[in-house]
Amino acid sequence: MRRVTFQLIARALLRxxxxxxxRSIHLAQALSRGHLKVIEQGTILxxxxxxxxEMYVIVQGRxxxxxxxxxxxxxxxxxxxxxxxxxxxxxxxxxxxSASCVAAEKTTIIRFSESCxxxxxxxxxxxxxxxxxxxxxxxxNQLNNTNQKIGALIEEV
Amino acid sequence: MLNVTNQLSSxxxxxxxxxxxxxxxxxxxxxxxxxxxxxxxxxxxxxxYAMFLVEGKLDVLLTSEKNQLHRLGQVHAGELFGEQGLxxxxxxxxxxxxxxxxxxxxxxxxxxxxxxxxxxAVIALERMMIAVLARRIRTxxxxxxxxxxxxxxxxxxxxxxxxxxxxQHLQSWIGKAS
Numbered sequence: 001m002r003r004v005t006f007q008l009i010a011r012a013l014l015r016x017x018x019x020x021x022x023r024s025i026h027l028a029q030a031l032s033r034g035h036l037k038v039i040e041q042g043t044i045l046x047x048x049x050x051x052x053x054e055m056y057v058i059v060q061g062r063x064x065x066x067x068x069x070x071x072x073x074x075x076x077x078x079x080x081x082x083x084x085x086x087x088x089x090x091x092x093x094x095x096x097x098s099a100s101c102v103a104a105e106k107t108t109i110i111r112f113s114e115s116c117x118x119x120x121x122x123x124x125x126x127x128x129x130x131x132x133x134x135x136x137x138x139x140x141n142q143l144n145n146t147n148q149k150i151g152a153l154i155e156e157v
Numbered sequence: 158m159l160n161v162t163n164q165l166s167s168x169x170x171x172x173x174x175x176x177x178x179x180x181x182x183x184x185x186x187x188x189x190x191x192x193x194x195x196x197x198x199x200x201x202x203x204x205x206y207a208m209f210l211v212e213g214k215l216d217v218l219l220t221s222e223k224n225q226l227h228r229l230g231q232v233h234a235g236e237l238f239g240e241q242g243l244x245x246x247x248x249x250x251x252x253x254x255x256x257x258x259x260x261x262x263x264x265x266x267x268x269x270x271x272x273x274x275x276x277x278a279v280i281a282l283e284r285m286m287i288a289v290l291a292r293r294i295r296t297x298x299x300x301x302x303x304x305x306x307x308x309x310x311x312x313x314x315x316x317x318x319x320x321x322x323x324x325q326h327l328q329s330w331i332g333k334a335s
Contacts, residue, residue: 021271092291098298121284122173129274132283133244139290140244146297153304 006032009059009110012083017137022130030120030131031057034110045087045101045109052090052097053114058082061107067099079104085138091117161188161263164211165278168235170285174278182278186263191256198239198254206266207240209282213260219252231257240286243267 010027013019034057039045045056048068056063060082066074077099080086090097091114112120120131162180165171171179186209191197197208200220215232229252232238241248243265265282273279 021267089291089294092287093295095295121287122280124275124277124280126274129280129283132280132287136283136287136290137244139287139294140241143290143294143297146294146301150297150301150304153301153308156308 005036009057009083012059013057013085013134016083017134017141019133019137022133026126026130027134030127030134031110033116033120034112036108036110038106038108039103041103041105041107043103043107045103046097048097048100050097052087052095055085055087055091055112055117056101057110057112058084058086059108059110061109062104063107064102064104065099066102074100082107085135088117088135088138161211161261170235171278171281174276174281178277178279182273182276183263185269185273186265188261188263190261191259193256193258195256196253197256197262198250198252200250200253202250204239204241204248204250206264207237207243207270208254208262208264209237210234211261211263213262214257215260216255216257217252218255234260237265237282237285237289240289243270 006028007024010024010031014022014024014027036059045063046052046054048066058080062082063080063086065077065080065086067077069075086101087097089095120128121135122128123131162176162183165179165183166174166176174182188211191213197215210232212234214234215238217229217232217238219227219229221227232254238254239250244267270279270282
């Protein structure tokens with residue numbers, strides 16, 4: 001049952017990011033190293049300004065990204081829908097959380113501890129490679145989206 | 158080939174890679190020597206491979222829509238560039254790369270990176286790519302914030318001038334009425 005669940009999550013992620021070189025079974029095995037759980041609406045996954053020690057795969061549901069404005073009031077940066085990866089940046093460059101992440105509804109997530117993330121990052125296995133490629137594709141997608149927003153704003157400003 | 162392997166094994170990037178893996182990596186890549194001033198990547202070309210700079214220095218340039226050339230940065234020995242070519246199908250080069258000195262690059266193709274998943278040299282490159290992407294995302298986010306602030310300011314200035322002219326109009330109307 002658990003294996004089937006992770007394989008479905010892996011397939012959904014590979015489909016979303018149009019990743020063709022990874023087999024879902026390998027990504028599923030990497031994902032199964034995390035902790036699958038359901039969180040209620042309003043649950044805070046991480047707080048802006050705190051140390052980064054976990055990353056998450058949003059399986060199903062939505063997570064709101066909030067950042068404090070100049071008056072200290074939390075403002076929505078964006079809404080992230082599953083399947084998606086969040087929180088990996090802080091584990092990669094050791095920076096503090098740049099925004100808070102709050103479940104906008106009942107959400108299923110996979111939580112990866114810092115040690116589990118770094119172990120997959122350097123693991124000499126096909127499952128480790130599948131995880132690294134998933135992280136890379138997610139980040140390339142993120143960078144392209146931001147660059148598109150920048151391109152549109154340059155024309156406006 | 159052994160010379161290139163020796164050169165790479167001295168880089169901190171490959172500190173955890175075994176010599177055998179590094180040699181297999183070098184053998185699978187296409188080494189390309191270049192001269193100062195040579196064009197290595199043209200803006201708009203198909204992105205089908207990445208390049209790893211073994212020696213030399215490169216300039217990254219962007220041609221704007223008004224045909225002006227902007228220098229975006231430099232690539233130094235031990236750095237990877239054009240890495241989106243390894244992951245994005247039918248992607249295009251977003252900038253051009255010109256040699257600032259004589260040197261050598263290794264051409265990395267998609268098939269090799271996807272096949273050699275357990276090669277320690279490839280793992281080192283993947284980790285570097287992830288770190289480079291994180292840096293680029295941080296920079297892009299910062300640029301986006303600056304532009305969004307500028308946009309907000311440019312929206313505020315016209316509305317202030319609109320109210321100023323309305324106030325002047327009212328003042329002259331009151332003056333006429335009295």
